[in-house]
Amino acid sequence: MVENRPFLTFLTHAFLILGFLxxxxxxxxxxxxxxxxxxTLMSGPVPLxxxxxxxxxxxxILTSAAAAHGLPNYSHMALNSLIMAxxxxxxxxxxxxxxxxxxxxxxxxxxLLAFWIIFVTLMLPVExxxxxxxxxxxxxxxxxxxxxxxxxxIASATATFLFRQFFMTVPDELLExxxxxxxxxxxFFRDILLPLSRTNIGALCVILFIYGWVQYLWPLLVTxxxxxxxxxxxxxRMVTAQDGVIEWQLVMAGSVLAMLPPILVVVFMQxxxxxxxxxxxx
Amino acid sequence: MAGIHISEVSKVYTGGxxxxxxxxxDIADGEFIVLxxxxxxxxxTLLRMVAGLxxxxxxxxxxxxxxxxxxxxxxxxxxxxxxxxxxxxxxTVYNNLAYGLKNRGTPKAEIDARVAEAARMxxxxxxxxxxxxxxxxxxxxxVAMGRAIVRKPAAFLFDEPLSNLDAKLRxxxxxxxxxxxxxxxxTSIYVxxxxxxxxxxxxxxxxxxxGEIEQIGAPLEVYHAPASTFVASFIGSPAMNLxxxxxxxxxxxxGPAMISLNGFAPxxxxxxxxVRAEDLRIARDDEEALPFRLEYTEELGxxxxxxxxxxxxxxxxxxxxxxALSAEMRIxxxxxxxHFFSLDTGKRLPGNVPAEAKLAPVEPVL
Numbered sequence: 001m002v003e004n005r006p007f008l009t010f011l012t013h014a015f016l017i018l019g020f021l022x023x024x025x026x027x028x029x030x031x032x033x034x035x036x037x038x039x040t041l042m043s044g045p046v047p048l049x050x051x052x053x054x055x056x057x058x059x060x061i062l063t064s065a066a067a068a069h070g071l072p073n074y075s076h077m078a079l080n081s082l083i084m085a086x087x088x089x090x091x092x093x094x095x096x097x098x099x100x101x102x103x104x105x106x107x108x109x110x111x112l113l114a115f116w117i118i119f120v121t122l123m124l125p126v127e128x129x130x131x132x133x134x135x136x137x138x139x140x141x142x143x144x145x146x147x148x149x150x151x152x153x154i155a156s157a158t159a160t161f162l163f164r165q166f167f168m169t170v171p172d173e174l175l176e177x178x179x180x181x182x183x184x185x186x187x188f189f190r191d192i193l194l195p196l197s198r199t200n201i202g203a204l205c206v207i208l209f210i211y212g213w214v215q216y217l218w219p220l221l222v223t224x225x226x227x228x229x230x231x232x233x234x235x236x237r238m239v240t241a242q243d244g245v246i247e248w249q250l251v252m253a254g255s256v257l258a259m260l261p262p263i264l265v266v267v268f269m270q271x272x273x274x275x276x277x278x279x280x281x282x
Numbered sequence: 283m284a285g286i287h288i289s290e291v292s293k294v295y296t297g298g299x300x301x302x303x304x305x306x307x308d309i310a311d312g313e314f315i316v317l318x319x320x321x322x323x324x325x326x327t328l329l330r331m332v333a334g335l336x337x338x339x340x341x342x343x344x345x346x347x348x349x350x351x352x353x354x355x356x357x358x359x360x361x362x363x364x365x366x367x368x369x370x371x372x373x374t375v376y377n378n379l380a381y382g383l384k385n386r387g388t389p390k391a392e393i394d395a396r397v398a399e400a401a402r403m404x405x406x407x408x409x410x411x412x413x414x415x416x417x418x419x420x421x422x423x424x425v426a427m428g429r430a431i432v433r434k435p436a437a438f439l440f441d442e443p444l445s446n447l448d449a450k451l452r453x454x455x456x457x458x459x460x461x462x463x464x465x466x467x468x469t470s471i472y473v474x475x476x477x478x479x480x481x482x483x484x485x486x487x488x489x490x491x492x493g494e495i496e497q498i499g500a501p502l503e504v505y506h507a508p509a510s511t512f513v514a515s516f517i518g519s520p521a522m523n524l525x526x527x528x529x530x531x532x533x534x535x536x537g538p539a540m541i542s543l544n545g546f547a548p549x550x551x552x553x554x555x556x557v558r559a560e561d562l563r564i565a566r567d568d569e570e571a572l573p574f575r576l577e578y579t580e581e582l583g584x585x586x587x588x589x590x591x592x593x594x595x596x597x598x599x600x601x602x603x604x605x606a607l608s609a610e611m612r613i614x615x616x617x618x619x620x621h622f623f624s625l626d627t628g629k630r631l632p633g634n635v636p637a638e639a640k641l642a643p644v645e646p647v648l
Contacts, residue, residue, distance in 0.1 A: 176335050177362070181356065183381075
């Protein structure tokens with residue numbers, strides 16, 4: 001559409017900029033807050049200009065701050081978060097791509113029912129079924145373990161659904177050509193379907209990594225051993241300080257650092273991410 | 283190299299829809315068979331049963347003397363060319379060609395040699411490192427054929443391989459398929475809905491309709507002696523004129539006109555009369571003729587098609603463009619060029635096979 005109406009251009013840009021400011025302001029405030037000392041933050045509204053305690057705050061959070069709250073140190077928690085996010089991502093993709101493969105390419109009894117049961121779980125957020133889930137995990141003795149942290153979150157109806165939709169767009173002739181070429185089901189999956197799903201897998205990795213990284217409620221419930229604390233939980237513990245003075249500058253510094261890995265993932269996977277969401281390789 | 287024997291093969295889908303009923307075809311080693319028919323006639327289903335991509339409901343398919351009903355496609359020693367090429371989009375042309383051989387555990391050196399040979403034959407050597415996406419339709423078609431050739435199978439199965447190409451490319455690829463098949467001498471089954479493709483490629487063609495065989499025969503045989511009104515109207519362009527006529531002794535009445543048959547009448551009473559457009563001509567003043575009312579013309583260059591009516595029945599005639607036209611004309615036909623079909627069954631009535639049908643088939647000069 002070719003349009004040349006300066007006022008409309010102005011208006012759309014104004015909206016765009018306004019939207020950007022609304023989204024970016026909290027992040028900006030967090031970054032600014034992480035550069036001041038505790039007395040500045042306690043004495044009034046958060047200043048909108050950078051302060052002079054940037055290095056202090058960040059080195060404190062990375063070294064000693066967490067220990068003061070009885071937490072493992074920052075890098076330990078970051079590592080826990082990373083392990084959890086990566087395990088969830090890898091597990092979700094492996095399980096959902098295989099279930100989608102089964103649902104699309106195999107004729108077994110109750111195939112459609114299986115699909116709908118998977119699909120229906122989309123309707124229930126984790127929080128709704130958190131009681132029964134917790135009970136099962138507790139009964140299986142998986143509290144305070146990596147398995148307890150990751151396994152209950154590892155199935156993904158969304159990813160299964162996305163892979164199913166993608167597989168259904170792959171022409172049947174491709175499967176038939178592969179069969180004539182002597183490829184069995186798993187060989188077809190490995191040699192043809194998997195490479196074709198590359199961009200979809202990339203896009204899902206980004207989404208699922210962020211999903212795993214920001215998990216808060218579930219780790220909070222199943223881990224009492226500080227050795228398993230993730231960053232999100234650690235940040236929360238620092239807010240509920242015992243002595244009354246919450247060290248917001250450190251909490252903010254920790255939060256800003258915690259934002260970095262998802263940002264890096266998005267930046268480096270962006271090309272794949274956008275391709276996976278917008279085009280299919282055919 | 284091997285013959286294919288299809289005997290009494292049927293396909294019934296769940297729900298009772300019968301796609302193919304009791305079809306038998308014997309295909310000799312090296313023969314080029316074309317299955318032709320309108321969409322939904324079961325030709326692709328039949329091919330896919332030979333390929334092993336569809337289960338056979340009843341009957342038997344033998345390839346090289348071995349019953350293959352329960353054999354996986356890859357074990358049947360066939361290669362298939364698909365309508366939409368079905369190239370693996372993420373593999374280079376080389377890998378597309380080599381994939382089937384790799385799966386068979388063919389030694390690397392032999393794969394290289396075979397791919398190189400097929401690529402040379404199809405003139406796609408310079409594209410071996412490209413992905414299918416970077417190829418034109420015709421080149422993709424060549425790659426699809428290459429994938430079949432490298433396997434050196436007992437039979438090629440083509441499922442409408444040219445339908446996705448533009449008209450000009452289709453003609454040249456058609457020639458190429460024929461040339462390749464002659465050169466390799468591989469038994470081939472080719473499915474198409476295009477009667478021209480069927481006529482030009484086939485050693486023998488099999489006309490299918492509603493899951494049943496209407497006629498099997500050499501292209502000219504089918505053209506000159508169609509076994510039914512269906513075949514008559516399906517093979518040949520323009521389609522054969524089919525009109526209602528009545529036989530009175532040695533005379534044929536079509537609408538208001540009456541022409542003598544010189545002893546070619548096979549029966550008497552009402553029949554369907556078939557006549558090819560090119561067998562009709564403008565009548566001389568002194569001969570029996572059909573009164574023809576011209577409606578419109580189509581120019582083909584070498585020929586002119588004149589469409590009109592005789593009585594209340596549609597007739598198309600092919601005449602030389604030099605002939606002057608008028609709204610009312612008289613057209614004539616040699617009695618021996620008429621085809622008679624039963625009004626009830628649509629089957630050809632025996633008694634007259636035009637001389638052309640007995641022409642010797644053209645031996646390939648290759």
